[in-house]
Amino acid sequence: MKVDQLSQVRQEIRSGRWQRPTAGLTPGRVQANLVVLPKRLAYDFLLFCVRNPKPCPLIEVTDPGSPVPRKTAPGADLRTDVPRYRIYRHGEWVKEVSDIRPYWTEDAVAFLLGCSFTFESILLEQNIPVRHIEEEKNVPMYRTAIPCEPAGAFQGNLVVSMRPLASRDVIRSIEITSRYPQVHGAPVHVGDPQEIGINDLSRPDYGDAVTVRPGETPVFWACGVTPQAVAAASRPEWMITHAPGHMMITDMKQEDLVGING
Structure with missing residues (x-):
């Protein structure tokens, strides 16, 4: 499927009908890596992103417990709108799922990190x-x-x-x-x-x-999969991420990034 209608793509993902990588989908839209952690680790990870902007270019952090990325995709739900997720426990990848609602907690903080799939349409x-x-x-x-x-x-x-x-x-x-x-x-x-x-x-x-x-x-x-390698090295109690190559597609457009970065 190569379409640029964001609402159609998001519905395909939310319903579980699209569980494949997102490269080439919705050209012109900003795609994002996902990391979800308990609130007590959120500051440390935020600092990690600030210190490592190449692999972890931060575009949004959600409020604790909220699955809605209000800045980049206010109509989305981070628990269902990624094609595949990975669940890590103490640094070990234990499961891959298409819906993380059963794993979401009241203190979950989500980080969206810009993805290089975004610029591929420009290369093409x-x-x-x-x-x-x-x-x-x-x-x-x-x-x-x-x-x-x-x-x-x-x-x-x-x-x-x-x-x-x-x-x-x-x-x-x-x-x-x-x-x-x-x-x-x-x-x-x-x-x-x-x-x-x-x-x-x-x-x-x-x-x-x-x-x-x-x-x-x-x-x-x-690459925004860096946090998954970091999970293996750092062994947090739990971390939820996108499955590599299976991104969150935001409402943001490529030209929004040009405006931000000059």
Whole structure:
């Protein structure tokens, strides 16, 4: 399904009919990663986001107990409007579900972090191919050896998403994505994956492997799945996130981000 009618897409997700990755859906809308934590850990995670804006570009924090992102999607419900969620207990991924209402608590605080799926439609408009969309796969994501700046209870290493590009498209992709820091901005690494601790592109830690053609350069962007790797390292009592590649689609438009970031 490739449609730009937000209400139709959200209803498909809310009803459980769409449980696949959201890359390519609602072009022009801002997509977001989701992290939900108990209130007692919310300040520490907020500080983690402030200290690590590349993987965790914060676009909204909800009031404790409220599942409504009043700033970015006032008609949405964060408990039902993400295609797939992951439940973590003490750092272990224990379950993947399509509805987190049974797990929501009165002190739950939700964080929405900008997602790089947002700028993919701009790359496509500029005739820069996006391989995982071409191949109808989830974007490949990898844990790196790059440590994040710790904050309170949270510490761990950066996760990146990868898109292979022809040499002629690398500089253009950097120029384009650097205009959107609230959805990860410019890449964090270009070229040899081993330089950032990735040994095998054919074995992503999250998502699907994609074809890297001869002469193409792997380009790596900071990824909002980083908090899930941080959960494994920090072991909070519980954390709820989106399943990698299955984003919250907000009401915000790409041009809203340009206005915010100049």
